[in-house]
Amino acid sequence: VRSLKGEFERRGVAIAVVSFAEPARLVSYQKHHQWPFTILADPGRNAYRRFALKRLSWFRVFSPATLKLYWKLLRNGMKMSGRGKDDIYQAGGDFLLDRQGNILFEHRSQDPADRPSVARLLEVIDKLKPVPGAPVT
């Protein structure tokens, strides 16, 4: 998503990343990763609950697909800095909404490796009708 941020912006799509980590932890995380997105914190997991993002069972968290993903990330130099501190069972998800809060696309991860591809997201966005008068960057 980071590398194709412009493709989303061109289509009038803002991107916000939500984490259940405390804002202070996100500050140091963002300092290191420099994500070009709005980063929001939801330490009370109110939004996670509102979007029905549940906790995963251990066999989903440690599925072969997940282990393969982490192996790849570790090989590429990722460090497990938060190991042991975080809730590893919390599911993530991806949602496309309009200004009224209508959900136009929803994907609740079934395991940590389960995320929609950028191509899939852009395909969904391209099928939407243009919003009259909406700011396009």
Add this chain to the structure above:
Amino acid sequence: MNDIPIAGLGLVDLKGQPVELQELVKSYILLIFLRHLA
């Protein structure tokens, strides 16, 4: 699909200040909910 009231989600920015999604949406907004921080 269900609609979700996007106001009052309790989200805060990195300074801990409340943020309403409405302020961020252009035509649309893609919300990416993370799992734990790696």
